[in-house]
Amino acid sequence: MENRVKEIRTKLNIQQKDLAQLVGISRQTLSLIEKGEYNPSLKLCVSLAEELQTDLNTLFWH
Numbered sequence: 001m002e003n004r005v006k007e008i009r010t011k012l013n014i015q016q017k018d019l020a021q022l023v024g025i026s027r028q029t030l031s032l033i034e035k036g037e038y039n040p041s042l043k044l045c046v047s048l049a050e051e052l053q054t055d056l057n058t059l060f061w062h
Contacts, residue, residue: 006034008052023047
């Protein structure tokens with residue numbers, strides 16, 4: 001799944017490990033999400049959007 005997680009995370013100067021910890025996943029899982037190799041649950045998508053101060057449309061369906 002194509003997304004803007006990495007782009008927005010780096011703009012906010014948030015480390016991968018820190019974002020992963022905030023949403024309750026491993027850094028490796030976050031890495032897979034950023035590469036589009038892992039489809040997160042809707043709940044996880046919402047958590048990521050909240051922590052990245054954006055909405056689901058911007059984050060996943062740009």
